[in-house]
Amino acid sequence: MQQQQSQDISPWNQNNQDILTVTEQQVDEFKTSYENFQQQQNQYQKQKSIKLNTTNCRGETRLIRKLISKNNWKEVFIDGDVCWLGLPFQYQNLEEYFTQYVNRFPGMDLLAHKTQSSFYLNKFAQYFPEQYEFFPKTYIIPDEIDKFQQEYKSTLTYIAKPDAGSQGDGIYLIKKLKDIKTNESMVIQQYISKPLLIDKKKFDLRLYVLITSLHPYLCYINREGLARFCTVDYEKPNDKNLRNPFMHLTNYSLNKRNTNFQFYSGKNILDINDGTKRTYSSIKKNLEILGYNNQDIENQIDNLIVAYLQSLLPFLEFNSKLIFQKRVAEVKCFQVLGFDILLDENGKPWLLEVNSNPSLSIEHEIFSANGKSVFEESYIDSYVKELVMGDAIKLAVISKENQEELLEFGSYRKLEVDQNETIFSKMMQLYAYLSGYKFQEYLTSSKFQKLANFPQMTSQQFLKNDYDLLFRKIILKSCNNNQMDFFQFINAIEQLAFRLNQDLEIMLDRIIQNF
Template identity: 45%
Template sequence: MTEMVRKITLSRAVRIMQNLFPEEYNFYPRSWILPDEFQLFVAQVRMVKDGDPSWKPTFIVKPDSGCQGDGIYLIKDPSDIRLSGTLQSRPAVVQEYICKPLLIDKLKFDIRLYVLLKSLEPLEIYIAKDGLSRFCTEPYQEPSPKNLHHIFMHLTNYSLNIHSGNFIHSDSTSTGSKRTFSSILYRLSSKGVDIKKVWSDIISLVIKTVIALTPELKVFYQSDIPAGRPGPTCFQILGFDILLMKNLKPILLEVNANPSMRIEHEQELSPGVFENVPSLVDEEVKVAVIRDTLRLMDPLKKKRESQSQLLGKSLASKENAPHSDLASASQGNANPDAHLPSICLKQVFPKYAKQFNYLRLVDRMANLFIRFLGIKGTMKLGPTGFRTFIRNCKLSSSSLSMAAADILYIDITRRWNSMTVDQRDSGMCLQAFVEAFFYLAQRKFKMLPLHEQVASLIDLCEYHLSLLDEKRLVCGRSGTSSASRLQPSGTPQEAVPPAPPAEGRPQPCTDGAHKVSHSRHTVS
């Protein structure tokens, strides 16, 4: 999971979704991956500046493996000499810097929200009802060459600002340099801000981000869990870092796979002597997240509930038992969570699945990718697997021979492997497969938007594979029947397959894969 939310991996996953649904994924800043896309970064910035000489952007450079603000800095131009050092040292992501954030008390702040990924299949997402608001410790000014190096003004990382002389540890959840997000919402509400709209936009951002990440997670998961067997009860608490712009639009900064769960901070009593002091804000938010995660993930919860129901029925059938004894017995076996506070984690998926399922195109591509992997434990598709995919999905034609498919595999795989640090496994990774799939979709359905091209090709592949599966099933039944020398009373009835998708247009999907009219979502 840690690999999946590193800055480069996250940027690539979101970029795929931005190509498919640009309006839906405009909550993530435009990003370039260094060193691979440095020349592209330079060319695109130069092109925009040539078209608009008044454009004076600021960019933020984030090392891929960095954490707690380590190695982050701001630049005004790709020619900044520090970039050359980044190119030579370690991979990084460079993004457009958000110059107009929402300010509270003239200070920039971000939001740390805790998200529980309870299950991959089926996908289950929970969001904590409260989070942390982490403040800078120097009044904000828009970036200029004079203040680019003022980290306490521009970077909200707690691990950086804790070293500022202006950092305020407060005994209140609504003051100081770290506050509860609920206190910020209360303050905004008092100024007439539509808090439900803010929460709705944040929930939408979280769901869309997880949808972007789950395809690769599925590939990782299948490499460890045997097919056809229930996997272990896995879960992950993610830390989403979100910035509110001045117009209250939420922007995704990054996702942390191992968010800090400390509920205290160090206080220096005397030179070299430190003491851990409880943090009221951290305790209020984080204890609830951990407690309720364990309540949701309790593997014995369903067993206790079923036993309690059986016991209740048994007690109810004993008419001769005194009423007081029945009451005490039923109370003794009541929900053990009854004395705990109401759960702080709110389910947002599959609760709002109907509004977002049409975005899960890459998820369906990942299922195709996994089907043709072949060797258990691998996460890369070999040339034989790719050829089998082309053949079984009936994608070869006069315009795309198997030889052309082989060349496509070689070209895309070679380029992606050159960008991968880990060269232990050879073959086509999921993101390379997605690129190849996009290419095939654009060739076959030329007159449609990209997301409809991709959805149509997925439908076509799934249709042909369903026919193949049905044929294998019928052959298997026939083989079993012949082996046991049964005398059938009639010819086996083969299931009627669905009609093939039309070549030029996408067909309606029951899971809403083509409902592209949802440009905005209202969730509560």
């Protein structure tokens, strides 16, 4: 019964109840366009039965096996069409990348890590401020503790997120400087204190983005998603409610323990309801009633995701070359990312976090009065995640050439991501050159000093010997005092341009041309 319900409902296949006045020519054009789309969909969906290797599955096993049964695929434990990895890339999985489609890009887990993603998003915002206004002001602690203390405003609220935390663990709100735990590695963000409320409660969206190729860069967003609600009515942060996680944090792992948690109990999960976890389709109906323009919100969400994906590409390319080197063109990777997005009272979307390993659990935990709990299948999680992962696997195994023709596939639609070089892709290219074309993970002092051999890379004020001093200054806070990672290299290049009084991008172009 549960499975039948999740198969029959689909928000983009339902008839629109609004009657519009259109001409016969427009009707004919629509029919022709729709028929062409259907033929294209049928062409790619009539695939052979996929053999899915589940040897390395973990918590997502139940979902993957449901997909195998639902789609008449075959579960195998060696040499499948698709190899599912429950953990980030590890070298023992290297050969599988050349023989099967694998659901992980090497290094994605690090790029979506709170500290590193905050670092490069801050950098992109510094260089492209108009394109990167979609995430709250963020500080990396302890590295930027001085900067935070200088820019701190007592009228604002901040949210601290431990670097190694997940599922809401260790997150707390700050209004006073003395409340910061400076001995912990974390990111501190400006708290969005005027969120859009539904049923008087704060909520956020978990939307799913699929990357199937780096060359060409093919990215898709799923039309469906989840909304996670707080379980206590929202109030603006004050001294009394600051420590109430059920009011300010939307994490399911926290709110499921509150007696106010509402499980979905209706007939149609796409309808407006009072559940603590809902579908994105349901939320869009709420937003329409509240007077918000769903298309405008969707466009803004698309823009912020595209900007994030553009910032991600140079790093993904580097990691792939680092791991696969000369065989990089042979690998077949795909990955689904979870984007956590908050809408403010004006309907503006804010990117809170990107998860490289979004939960694929299709169960929810029900607590009894004695504190014990049981697990039951969640209609909403099962519906959304079957849609997201089922169509992701089907789409990933289509050839890149055919994917390039597809604007839509199942529950996904393509995002147009600009692949033009940015200043950061040039930095990454230079970083690779300095490590001897071998794409090593770190630079040593001697490799960094190779920059001094290029024209205009020294001056009367900044001599060749100063490179070693700069190197040591940059890596002083590093655990390994003899190596420089790429994020430290960015700081070093910026300081070089400043000390040599040169335009950074022109300087990079000149060096790259001489390699």
